[in-house]
Amino acid sequence: MIPIYICEDNIKLLKKYEEYVSDYLCFHDFSMRIACVTPDPKTLLAAVQNADEPGIYFLDIMLSASVNGIEAAEQIRKYDPDGWIIFITSYPEMSSMVFQYRVEALDFILKDAPQSLKRRVFQCLETVQKRYEKSRTISPKLYCCKSGAHKLRLPYEDILYFESVSGSHKLLIHTTAGNYEIYASLNDVEKELDKRFFRSHKSYLVNTDYAIEFNRAGGYILMRNQERCLLSVRKIRKLEHSLMNDNV
Template sequence: MTGLLQTFIVEDDPEQLATLKQIVTNHIMINDFDMALTLATGTAQNLVDHISTQPDVEGLYFLDIEYPGQALNGLELASKIRELDVNAKIVFVSTHAEMAFLTFERRIEPLDFIVKDLGQAAVKAKVEKDIRIAYERYNKQGVASKAMFSYSKGGQLFNLPLAEVLFIETGTSRNKLLLHLVDRIVQYNGKISDETVAHPELFRVHKSFLVNPQMLVRVNKQQQLGYFANGETIDIAIRKMHDLLALIKQSQLPVKLN
C-alpha cells in the first residue's frame, strides 16, 4: 500500500507515555514496517487538532480511558477519531477494565482493550501483537480499496482498474458526470458529492473535479492546475491546494510541484 500507517499515542502519564513510545518505535524498526509514530502526546485535544488537518489519515491509535482534568475522555476521543478516520485501528491501554463494555455501547469498534494491570511484559506483548495485526489489515485494506473502480451506466455495472482513472468532472447537464480515463471519456448519471463518498481513494480538489492523486504528474501551485500524463488538466481550488499537497507528501507520490 502507498504511504505509511501512522501511529498515535495519547497517554497522560509521562512515564507510561515514554514506555509506549519505546515499544512502538522499537517494534516498527525491528520489523521494518512501513509505519511511523506520528504523534505521542499527553493531551487528547492535541490528537484531534492534528488529525483534523489530515484529509485522508489512516492510523493506529493507542488511547487511555481517562484523562483527568481534560475536556475529552478516552471514549469521547475515540468517537471523534472514528468520525475523522473511518478505518481507524483503536487500542485502549487502561487500568479501567470495567469500561471495556462501553466501547461497544459507543460503537467504537476497538481493535483491542489492554489492561495495564497485566504487567509490563504482558502489555508489551499485546501492544506488539496489535501493531502487527493493524499493519496486516492496513495493507490488505489498501489492496482491496485501490484495485478497482466501479460505476453504473444504463443499468449496467462497470468495473475497471483504478489506475485507468484520471478524474471525474461534473457534466454540462444536471446529474451528469464525465469520467476521464487514460484513453477515453465516459459520461454517466451521478452526483460528484456521491462519488466523493463512494470512492474515498479519490480526492475532491474543486467543486467540479474529483481526482485520482496517483495519476497526477505535476501540480502548478501558482496557476492552481493539476496535470496528467495524457496532457489533460484540472482546476484546483485555492482552499484545496494545501490539503492536496499534504496528501501528495504523506503518500510519497511522484508528483512534480512548481
C-alpha cells in the first residue's frame, strides 16, 4: 500500500485535504492509505523515516515552522527518492524554488481555486496509481526492509538466501552485492516472498534459483557462490516435491 502524507499548517485546510483524499479512496480501489496528517513538518519527517514504501506527499510550501515545505521535500528525498511530491500553495512564484531544490514535484497546485484544487488532487492520485500499477508489471519483485538507518529495496533475483543470526532477532540477507543485517523473523519474511524461496532449515530461507546441489547425505544445499545452507532431513521430501512441481 502506498502511504499518503499531508502537511499543512492551516488546520481547516489540513482537514479539507484529508477529506478529499479519504473520500476519493473510498470510491476507488487504489493501493493507498493515509499514513500521516499533520501541521508539523518534523512530525511528517519522523513518519517518513519509518516507512518502507515510496509515498505520496501533499505539502504546503509556506509552513509556519522552522522548516518550509520545499525544505521538508528536500529532506523527504533523502529517505524516499522514489516518492511523489505535490505542493499546494497560494504563491505561484514559489514554483521556481522547486526546481532549484531539485525535489522533482509531481504537481504544483494553487489554493486559490478550491474546485480546481480538489480536481487536481484527484488527478494526482490517479496518476500515481497508474504509475504504480505499471511499475509492478515491469519492474522485478523487490524485498523492502530497513538495515539500520538505511532503507533497502532488494530485487528477489539478487537475493541468495536469508540466515537467522544465533541468539538474536536478526537476519542476515546474503545477496550478489553483499550482506545486510535486519531485524525480522524468517517466518514473516517467508510469508512475503514467492515460491522460489524455500525454508530448508529453521535458520535458512534459500533462493532455489541459486542452488546448484542438494546434498542429502551432508544435509546441506550448495549455493552458486559455493556457500552451504543447512538442509534438514524433514525438509528434503518437501523440497523435491516443490522442485518437481516447478518443472511440470
